[in-house]
Amino acid sequence: MANEHAPLTVALEQLDLAAKKLRLDDGIHKILSQPKRSIMVSIDIRMDDCTVGVFKGIRVQHWDVKGPFKGGIRYYPNITVEEVTALAMLMTWKCAVADIPYGGAKGGVCCDTKKMSLGELERLTRRYVSLIADYLGPHRDIPAPDMYTDAQTMAWIMDTYSQLKGYSIPESVTGKPVEIGGSEGRTEATGRGVVHCIKKAAEVTGLRLKNATVAIQGFGNVGYHAAQAIHDIGCRVVAVSDSTGGIYCAEGLDPARVLAHKEKTGSVQNFKGCTNITNEELLEAECDILIPAALGNQIKRKNANKIKARMIAEAANGPTTPEADRILFEKGTCLIPDILANSGGVTVSYFEWVQNLTREHWSLEEVNRKLESKMTQAFDDVYKLSQEEESDMRTAALMLGVGRVANAIRTRGLWP
Ligand code: GLU
Numbered sequence: 274m275a276n277e278h279a280p281l282t283v284a285l286e287q288l289d290l291a292a293k294k295l296r297l298d299d300g301i302h303k304i305l306s307q308p309k310r311s312i313m314v315s316i317d318i319r320m321d322d323c324t325v326g327v328f329k330g331i332r333v334q335h336w337d338v339k340g341p342f343k344g345g346i347r348y349y350p351n352i353t354v355e356e357v358t359a360l361a362m363l364m365t366w367k368c369a370v371a372d373i374p375y376g377g378a379k380g381g382v383c384c385d386t387k388k389m390s391l392g393e394l395e396r397l398t399r400r401y402v403s404l405i406a407d408y409l410g411p412h413r414d415i416p417a418p419d420m421y422t423d424a425q426t427m428a429w430i431m432d433t434y435s436q437l438k439g440y441s442i443p444e445s446v447t448g449k450p451v452e453i454g455g456s457e458g459r460t461e462a463t464g465r466g467v468v469h470c471i472k473k474a475a476e477v478t479g480l481r482l483k484n485a486t487v488a489i490q491g492f493g494n495v496g497y498h499a500a501q502a503i504h505d506i507g508c509r510v511v512a513v514s515d516s517t518g519g520i521y522c523a524e525g526l527d528p529a530r531v532l533a534h535k536e537k538t539g540s541v542q543n544f545k546g547c548t549n550i551t552n553e554e555l556l557e558a559e560c561d562i563l564i565p566a567a568l569g570n571q572i573k574r575k576n577a578n579k580i581k582a583r584m585i586a587e588a589a590n591g592p593t594t595p596e597a598d599r600i601l602f603e604k605g606t607c608l609i610p611d612i613l614a615n616s617g618g619v620t621v622s623y624f625e626w627v628q629n630l631t632r633e634h635w636s637l638e639e640v641n642r643k644l645e646s647k648m649t650q651a652f653d654d655v656y657k658l659s660q661e662e663e664s665d666m667r668t669a670a671l672m673l674g675v676g677r678v679a680n681a682i683r684t685r686g687l688w689p
């Protein structure tokens with residue numbers, strides 16, 4: 274029996290829902306249910322102890338009707354092609370909601386980065402890129418960071434791709450270090466974008482942000498920068514967590530100091546003045562705003578009713594199951610869905626690509642100003658549709674994303 278929480282089952286269910294609401298043509302619905310291309314490769318590398326390591330690599334390209342495929346690459350144990358397909362599909366809708374000229378893709382390599390050396394990770398990345406290079410390129414498919422990959426990984430990708438082509442092609446990948454063509458503000462972009470959405474949602478729901486309490490699951494790149502950005506606008510971050518567990522402090526935490534502690538000890542836990550909590554307890558903690566910024570499938574039927582937050586901003590991809598969505602909507606929780614809430618990352622990726630193609634470099638102020646304007650527009654578009662449809666914001670975001678992609682397919686037509 275299919276697992277109701279399996280990411281691909283959920284993604285297809287979401288597509289079906291949008292298709293039904295949009296009265297989408299059957300042919301286009303069928304087209305969008307499948308990725309255009311799925312690539313599976315075997316990545317063989319020399320490990321530090323001289324043995325041979327064999328890793329499974331995946332790149333799924335869902336749809337590219339509005340521009341090149343775009344999406345991150347995650348390194349994670351046990352990642353499957355079904356999961357990567359679901360994430361690629363989400364990227365197609367996300368780029369359409371953000372109104373940037375890209376299609377959706379996602380990559381994954383089955384590996385445990387915590388058990389690998391920097392040298393092994395570099396060899397793995399370079400080999401993976403060499404195996405899929407024919408399907409990449411600045412006008413074909415542009416990778417970016419995702420879980421357990423970062424700017425350094427992107428630098429290796431750019432270098433490998435450029436070496437294979439014989440000249441420097443910074444526009445072949447986004448999320449690079451600034452010194453080789455990365456954009457100012459890209460690292461913080463997803464977290465900042467989440468907070469722009471929260472500010473807009475607070476306006477429409479009447480939630481007072483001054484001193485509002487916030488719990489954040491995940492303290493990686495996205496979770497940390499969301500914590501910092503929400504702390505900067507005067508909210509109180511009362512709980513954070515990472516894969517080892519979480520901490521709670523009713524008076525509020527300083528994210529920068531928690532990060533320093535995590536860098537020193539390897540965990541956010543045992544931070545002075547805080548109570549240690551589990552990841553499950555974090556989700557159910559007393560707070561106004563909950564930001565899941567870690568794995569998928571965290572808010573489900575079992576715990577949805579126990580969530581106390583009035584607002585949830587999905588910084589992670591797919592943290593809420595459809596059953597939990599229904600429970601939260603009935604409870605009146607304001608949920609800002611992933612394809613809107615975390616679209617700041619790919620939006621600044623788009624800015625990076627534009628800067629690379631035009632050989633320009635924009636200031637941090639310019640990037641942040643443009644990001645805020647894009648996020649505000651995307652939020653307004655989704656919110657307006659949710660009001661017209663009397664639906665939750667996830668349904669509205671899906672309708673907007675799927676609708677825009679479907680229109681583009683209809684306009685281009687099928688060939689031959
Ligand atoms: N991995 C990020 C996401 O899921 C960013 C993708 C990109 O910048 O292409 O949205």
